[in-house]
Amino acid sequence: MSLRHALLGLLAEEPASGYDLTRRFEELLGRVWPAKHPQIYQELGRLAGAGLIAVDSEGPRRRKVYRVTPEGLAEVRRWLADDDVDHTVRLEPLLRSFFLWLLPPEQARAHLLAEAAFFEEQARVLRAAAAAKDYDATPALQSVRVAIESGLRLYGALGGWAAWAATVPPAAKPVRDM
Amino acid sequence: MSLRHALLGLLAEEPASGYDLTRRFEELLGRVWPAKHPQIYQELGRLAGAGLIAVDSEGPRRRKVYRVTPEGLAEVRRWLADDDVDHTVRLEPLLRSFFLWLLPPEQARAHLLAEAAFFEEQARVLRAAAAAKDYDATPALQSVRVAIESGLRLYGALGGWAAWAATVPPAAKPVRDM
DNA sequence: GAGCGCATGTAAAGGGTTACATGATTCT
């Protein structure tokens, strides 16, 4: 049920088409909530059916620009204030880490170093994004800045963890070769 | 495709039934990769069909204990060594943070403080788990320790972030009431 | 007019949750 609310949230900032929203997911929300165009178009249809959004204007190439309705705005706010949040951190690299003892130590170490490099690179990208513009111009931009900060800290923590994990010496009992 | 490999990884440690695996997901892997029993039983069926696991023994109440086959073990290792990792951090609280500007500042602040409390509590739980036993006894346990460390650092970072975010003053332009 | 990017959609398949259902064993 998060996609629906994310769409409402994006439309609360400004009216947009399915195509616009798809790109915003790619560049802005994709790290924490990926969504491809078929799902977005489908969900826009449902939201329009439910009266939470409405067609604002139609442009060339069948382009339909949606805006959020007062009911839609109320619904995002309800969602945001709601306190039954799903705190699951679905993260494949961490799942893998539970099973790294199955690899020969060197291979596990190489894997962790590659992960560390990846996370540090992501942190660098976000640091650059944070410095790139003035996020105090609008409330929406300020929220983006706060969200970027979370990514920055998260990737920093993950990078540090992976680098540390790569240094942990293999346990006494070696993995038996298959 | 991660569930299948997680099951193989768990069975690589020791043979187990669907019921056992369901509980291990709940207590061990649930934070990063939730899985309910219907999915687990279904996937066990597929894995058995593919010859990656086999029935080790049958017990009372139709209990079937599976063990990983050499092919299955090779498959987890292939997965672990494979470097096309999905780095998506699917995390609802971060998605929400992009839209917090839609709430009145006090409400947003209260929400962030509740999140901070939650993450700090989780970090505390994991700190206790890390101190609870000797993780050097087996390679598998050592990997669990490393995985716990990632959670510790992650929740620490998220807790710090949420506490900081709660202190960010609202932007100049106030949110227009609907 | 050829090619590219814009823009929208449908269909099929896979992954995951919820609800329903059943029966065996153990404990009180």
Next chain:
DNA sequence: AGAATCATGTAACCCTTTACATGCGCTC
């Protein structure tokens, strides 16, 4: 005898991805 827990499974539904498909508008 009744309740709780063990243990497995099916069916329906929702969420998400991948593949397929189409046509418009702009630029060279």
